[in-house]
Amino acid sequence: DKTVETNITFNHDDHLKDELQNGYPAPPIAEIVSISNGNTLGNTDYTYTPDGGEAYCNDLYWWANISYVDGVLIIRGKSYDPKPYGNLTDLEVWIEDDEETIIFSDSREDTETYYEGEWVVGEKLLRGRGGALAYMPPEFETNSVFTSNGKWFDQSDVIEEFSEGYGLAYFSGHGSPGWWGDHYPGIPGNRRYGQVVGLVVTQVS
Known part of the structure; x- marks a missing residue:
């Protein structure tokens, strides 16, 4: 107009x-x-x-x-x-x-669009490089806790997975010595809505 x-x-x-x-x-x-x-x-x-x-x-x-x-x-x-x-x-x-x-x-x-944290730990090759699981021996039983596969929505999901017991855990995401997490695919609604907590050192509730 x-x-x-x-x-x-x-x-x-x-x-x-x-x-x-x-x-x-x-x-x-x-x-x-x-x-x-x-x-x-x-x-x-x-x-x-x-x-x-x-x-x-x-x-x-x-x-x-x-x-x-x-x-x-x-x-x-x-x-x-x-x-x-x-x-x-x-x-x-x-x-x-x-x-x-x-x-x-x-x-x-x-x-x-790449979910860099998942790319680094996953089993598939992208651009000639694989994540950690691409180099693991086939006899290892593995489990991927991704935001994109529906297994990770908040910190409790990560803690529950650890409670199952693992011989090796490999983290990739965003964080600092006091906080670690990642994003939902595409970071919907920007980081305010798309950021997902994995583990925090101190939590007050």
Whole structure:
């Protein structure tokens, strides 16, 4: 609507998608963050750069920046397949007008997303390298506790697995000497909603 000013709001709420409400693994997800329902592409330019609290690693990959300049909107967002080794996804995007007529469409194939913690410990080869389990002798009985396979939702899941008894445990994720954890695949809703606690040194409740 070129009679009014542009109104665009950043939206990063894939944690609310129905597909993710029953846990993991889950169907593939696509999240457009550069424009939201009810926004207006008007007669003014608009740019916005979300910080890390809104869009994790946007300072490295610029995947969430909003840009509407000279009448051109750049569509940005993310896609991911929330299952173990769901590192490749195909994406199809289309835009409909008020009469539900498609006015724009585009597609991408084999977009890459890696869950680095799972890659480091897993058994499959990616880009010529395997995780720890790829090098374990076949007679070892193994168990992977991933967020993507539905075995890890909070700290209690990790503690319960340890209580089963293991001869060897290999951790990979994010942390410090006092905290260790990881993310759900795709970090839905950013780290506020997508971060998962594994173990903490001190916990007060």
